[in-house]
Amino acid sequence: MKSANSLPIRTAKDTAHKNMLPKLSRRHRTLIVLALTTLLLLSIVTGSYILSDSGLSVNFEIKNQAPSMNNLFGTDWLGRDMFTRTVKGLSLSLGVGMMAALVSAVLALFLGICAATLGKTVDTAVTWLVDLFLGVPHLVIIILIAFSVGGGIRGVIIGVAVTHWPSLARVIRAEVMQLRSAEYVQVSRHLGKSRWWVATHHLLPHLISQFFVGLILLFPHAILHEAGISFLGFGLSPDTPAIGIILSEAMRYLSTGMWWLAFFPGVSLLIMVRAFDILGNNILLLLDPHKAHE
Amino acid sequence: MKNKSVVFLVIVMMLSSLFSIVGCSRLSTSQDDRKDELILAVGYESDTGWDPVTGWGRYGSPLFQSTLFKRDSNLNIVNDLATGYQISEDGHVWTVSIRDDARFSDGEKLTAKDVVFTYATAMESGSVVDVTVVDNIREVDEYTVDFILKKPHSAFMALLVSVGIVPEHAYGSDYGEKPIGSGPFKLVQWDRGQQLIVEANPEYYGDKPYFNKITFLFLEQDTAFAAAKAGNVHIAAINATLAGQSVQGMTLVNLESVDNRGIMFPYVKSGGTTEDGKPIGNDVTADLAIRKAINVAIDRNLLVAGALNGYGTPAYTVCDNMPWWNPDTVISDGDMEEAKKILAEGGWSDTDGDGILEKDGLKATFSVIYPASDQTRQALALAATEMIKPLGIDIIAEGKSWDDIEKMMYSQAVLFGWGSYDPLEMYKLYSSGMAGVSWYNTGHYGNVQVDEYMELALAATSEEEANEYWKKAQWDGQTGLSGRGDAPWAWLVNLGHLYLIDENLDMGQQKIQPHGHGWPITDNIVEWKWK
Numbered sequence: 001m002k003s004a005n006s007l008p009i010r011t012a013k014d015t016a017h018k019n020m021l022p023k024l025s026r027r028h029r030t031l032i033v034l035a036l037t038t039l040l041l042l043s044i045v046t047g048s049y050i051l052s053d054s055g056l057s058v059n060f061e062i063k064n065q066a067p068s069m070n071n072l073f074g075t076d077w078l079g080r081d082m083f084t085r086t087v088k089g090l091s092l093s094l095g096v097g098m099m100a101a102l103v104s105a106v107l108a109l110f111l112g113i114c115a116a117t118l119g120k121t122v123d124t125a126v127t128w129l130v131d132l133f134l135g136v137p138h139l140v141i142i143i144l145i146a147f148s149v150g151g152g153i154r155g156v157i158i159g160v161a162v163t164h165w166p167s168l169a170r171v172i173r174a175e176v177m178q179l180r181s182a183e184y185v186q187v188s189r190h191l192g193k194s195r196w197w198v199a200t201h202h203l204l205p206h207l208i209s210q211f212f213v214g215l216i217l218l219f220p221h222a223i224l225h226e227a228g229i230s231f232l233g234f235g236l237s238p239d240t241p242a243i244g245i246i247l248s249e250a251m252r253y254l255s256t257g258m259w260w261l262a263f264f265p266g267v268s269l270l271i272m273v274r275a276f277d278i279l280g281n282n283i284l285l286l287l288d289p290h291k292a293h294e
Numbered sequence: 295m296k297n298k299s300v301v302f303l304v305i306v307m308m309l310s311s312l313f314s315i316v317g318c319s320r321l322s323t324s325q326d327d328r329k330d331e332l333i334l335a336v337g338y339e340s341d342t343g344w345d346p347v348t349g350w351g352r353y354g355s356p357l358f359q360s361t362l363f364k365r366d367s368n369l370n371i372v373n374d375l376a377t378g379y380q381i382s383e384d385g386h387v388w389t390v391s392i393r394d395d396a397r398f399s400d401g402e403k404l405t406a407k408d409v410v411f412t413y414a415t416a417m418e419s420g421s422v423v424d425v426t427v428v429d430n431i432r433e434v435d436e437y438t439v440d441f442i443l444k445k446p447h448s449a450f451m452a453l454l455v456s457v458g459i460v461p462e463h464a465y466g467s468d469y470g471e472k473p474i475g476s477g478p479f480k481l482v483q484w485d486r487g488q489q490l491i492v493e494a495n496p497e498y499y500g501d502k503p504y505f506n507k508i509t510f511l512f513l514e515q516d517t518a519f520a521a522a523k524a525g526n527v528h529i530a531a532i533n534a535t536l537a538g539q540s541v542q543g544m545t546l547v548n549l550e551s552v553d554n555r556g557i558m559f560p561y562v563k564s565g566g567t568t569e570d571g572k573p574i575g576n577d578v579t580a581d582l583a584i585r586k587a588i589n590v591a592i593d594r595n596l597l598v599a600g601a602l603n604g605y606g607t608p609a610y611t612v613c614d615n616m617p618w619w620n621p622d623t624v625i626s627d628g629d630m631e632e633a634k635k636i637l638a639e640g641g642w643s644d645t646d647g648d649g650i651l652e653k654d655g656l657k658a659t660f661s662v663i664y665p666a667s668d669q670t671r672q673a674l675a676l677a678a679t680e681m682i683k684p685l686g687i688d689i690i691a692e693g694k695s696w697d698d699i700e701k702m703m704y705s706q707a708v709l710f711g712w713g714s715y716d717p718l719e720m721y722k723l724y725s726s727g728m729a730g731v732s733w734y735n736t737g738h739y740g741n742v743q744v745d746e747y748m749e750l751a752l753a754a755t756s757e758e759e760a761n762e763y764w765k766k767a768q769w770d771g772q773t774g775l776s777g778r779g780d781a782p783w784a785w786l787v788n789l790g791h792l793y794l795i796d797e798n799l800d801m802g803q804q805k806i807q808p809h810g811h812g813w814p815i816t817d818n819i820v821e822w823k824w825k
Contacts, residue, residue: 058600077535078600078677233666251516256536
C-alpha cells in the first residue's frame with residue numbers, strides 16, 4: 001500500500017474536493033463532511049445493534065435472492081440477508097479500524113517524540129524502524145503478524161496497528177524537531193525545566209492536532225487493510241460478517257450472475273473509506289497554517 | 295494517489311474473478327479436427343510427486359504405474375499386474391503371481407523383485423501407505439511373491455489394489471518427479487502448480503489407451519469452470535454453485551460418491567491430554583443423548599437440497615452403499631420431537647429459561663470446527679448448527695486452518711470428510727486401538743463389542759464373511775458405531791462429484807466415487823474415447 005506510506009504529506013494537496021462543492025468555504029465543507037460521516041458512522045453502529053442476528057441465520061428457502069423490499073441487498077447462497085451482513089461487517093470493520101488506527105497513532109506519537117527528544121541513538125533507531133516498515137509492503141507484514149499471533153480479530157488489529165504508524169511518526173518527529181528550536185522552548189530549557197516537562201507542556205499541545213489528523217487519515221487505511229487481509233483469508237472465521245470475507249466469498253458467485261453479493265458491500269466500503277478520507281484531508285488543510293486561509 | 299488506490303483495491307476485490315473468465319479459442323472436437331489428445335482440469339497435483347510409495351495413485355489411475363490388482367466398475371477385484379493369488383489356510387501368507395510380459399516405460403522387465411522392493415520401501419518410508427500389517431515380503435521366484443502378514447487381514451487386498459509398483463533399478467530420491475512405471479502413460483512434463491503432461495506408454499502390457507496425450511491443468515474449480523466455458527478443457531471438476539449454468543458443448547455429470555461429510559464428536563469426557571499436550575474430550579459431546587438427538591434431528595435431505603443444491607445424497611455411515619455397508623443404519627431423521635424426547639430422557643432440560651439445555655450444571659453448548667477454506671463444509675456446518683438450535687443445543691460453527699484443527703480435533707467436534715473403497719477406513723475411524731492416531735479416531739471412540747466385530751472382520755478369510763462382521767460393527771440390533779448405536783459421528787451427506795464433460799467424450803462406466811473430487815474420475819482413463 002504505497003498510498004498509506006505517503007500519508008499525510010502528499011494528501012495535503014487539495015485537488016478534487018474543491019470542485020465538488022465550489023461555493024462553500026473549506027470550513028463549511030468540512031463541517032458538512034463531518035456531519036455526514038458522523039451520521040454514517042452512527043447509522044452503521046446503531047444499525048448493527050438494532051438488526052437482529054436472525055438475518056445472519058442460514059435459511060435455504062430464500063437463498064440466492066436478488067435485492068427486494070424484504071432483502072434490500074439480496075441474500076447469499078445460504079439465504080443470509082446481505083443487508084444485515086453488510087451493516088454488521090461495516091460495524092466490525094469500523095471497530096477493528098478504529099482500534100488499529102488508535103493504537104497505531106499512539107505508537108507514532110510516542111516514537112515520534114522519543115526520536116526527536118531522546119538523543120541521536122534513539123533517533124537513528126526510530127528512523128531505521130520507520131524506513132524498515134515503509135520499505136516492506138504492509139500487507140506482507142500484516143499477514144506475517146496476523147499469522148504469528150494466531151489470526152482472529154486480535155491478529156488483524158495488531159497487524160494493522162503495527163504497520164501503520166511510521167508515516168505519522170515521521171511527521172511528528174519533524175514537528176517536534178522544529179518546536180525544539182523554537183525560542184520559548186529554548187527559554188524553558190534554560191530555566192531548568194525537565195525534558196518531560198517541556199515535552200508535556202510545550203510539545204504535546206502542538207502535536208494534538210497533527211495527531212488527530214493522522215488518526216483520521218489512518219482510519220480508512222486500517223479499514224481497508226482489515227478488509228484486505230480478511231479477503232485473503234488470513235484473519236477471521238469465514239462465517240464472521242466482515243466486508244473482506246463477504247467480498248472474497250462473493251467472487252465465487254460473480255460468474256453465476258449474483259452481482260449483489262459483491263456490489264453493495266463493496267460500494268458501502270468504498271463510501272465509508274472515502275468519507276473518512278475526505279474528512280481527514282479537509283481537516284488537515286484547515287489546520288495547515290499555509291492553507292488555512294484559502 | 296491514495297484515492298486512486300482505494301478505488302483500485304475495492305474494484306480489484308470486487309471484480310478479480312472476472313479476469314479469469316477471459317478465454318482463448320475453443321477446443322475443436324469436430325470429427326475431423328479432434329485429435330487423440332485431452333485437456334483435463336480435474337484436481338490438484340500430488341504434493342509429494344508421483345511416487346506410489348508416498349501415497350500417489352491411491353485414488354484414480356496411478357497413470358505411470360500399475361497395481362497388482364484393480365477394481366472393475368462394480369468394485370469387484372480383478373487382476374492387473376497379477377495373474378492370480380492364494381491365501382494360506384491360516385490367513386497369514388498371501389501368494390501373488392504376476393504376469394511375465396510387463397515392462398517399465400524404460401524397457402526393463404518388471405519382476406517379483408520390483409514388487410518386493412516397492413512394498414519394502416513403503417514399509418521403511420512410514421508414509422500414508424499403511425503397510426503395518428505386513429511382517430515380511432518374499433520373492434518366491436521371478437514372478438511370484440509371498441506377503442507374510444502379522445495376523446490374518448481380510449482388508450489386505452485394498453493395499454494390493456492401491457500401491458503402484460516402482461522399479462528397483464530406477465528408484466531414487468527424485469522418483470516422485472521423474473516416475474518410471476509399467477502404467478498406461480509416461481510423464482512428459484510436469485510444471486509444478488500448473489500442469490502435468492503425459493503420453494501413452496508404448497511398453498504398456500494392457501489395452502493401449504485411446505488418447506495418446508493428456509494434459510492435466512491444476513486449476514481452482516472457478517477457473518476450471520471458466521476454462522470449460524471458454525472451451526479450453528474437455529473435462530472440468532466444478533462445484534454445485536456453478537452447476538446451475540449450462541456450457542455449450544459440455545454435459546454436466548453428477549457422479550454418486552461415498553465422499554462423505556460428517557461431524558465427529560469427541561466421545562470421552564474432558565480432562566485428558568495427548569502425548570504432546572493437546573486436550574482430549576468434551577463433556578457435552580461425551581453424552582450419548584446429545585449425539586443421538588443431533589443424529590435424529592438433522593434433516594439430511596434438506597442439507598443436500600440446500601447446501602449441495604441437490605447434488606448429493608444423505609449419509610448415514612462412513613461407507614454408504616459399499617459392499618460392507620449395513621442398510622439398517624439408515625435412521626428416520628429430521629425428527630425434532632424424537633430428538634427432544636431423547637434429550638429429555640437423557641436428563642437434559644432448560645432449567646434457567648435461556649433456551650439452552652442443561653444437565654447437572656453443564657450447558658449444552660460446544661463448537662463445530664470446519665476448515666475455513668472449504669465453502670461446502672462451511673455451508674454444512676452452519677446449516678446443521680441452525681437445524682439443531684431449536685433443540686436447545688447451542689453449537690458454534692468456527693472456521694479454522696488445518697493446523698488449528700489438528701490441535702483442536704481431540705476436544706472439539708469437527709466437520710470431517712472420508713469415504714474409501716477400503717473397509718479398513720472404518721476400522722481406523724472407530725477402533726479403540728486407533729484412538730488419537732493421526733487423523734483417524736480423534737474422538738477416542740471405543741466400544742468393546744464393536745472392536746470385537748471389527749477384529750473378526752479383519753481375521754475373516756473371505757470377503758463375504760468379513761463384510762458380515764463389518765455390518766455388525768455398524769449395528770447388530772443392540773449396539774454399533776452408527777447413529778443407531780453409540781453415534782460417535784453425525785454423518786450428513788455424500789457429495790455428488792460434478793464434472794462438465796465434453797459431450798463427445800465417452801468415459802465408460804464410472805464407479806461410485808471415493809473421497810477426493812477429481813482424480814478418482816481418472817480410474818478408467820484407459821477406456822475413455824471419443825463417441
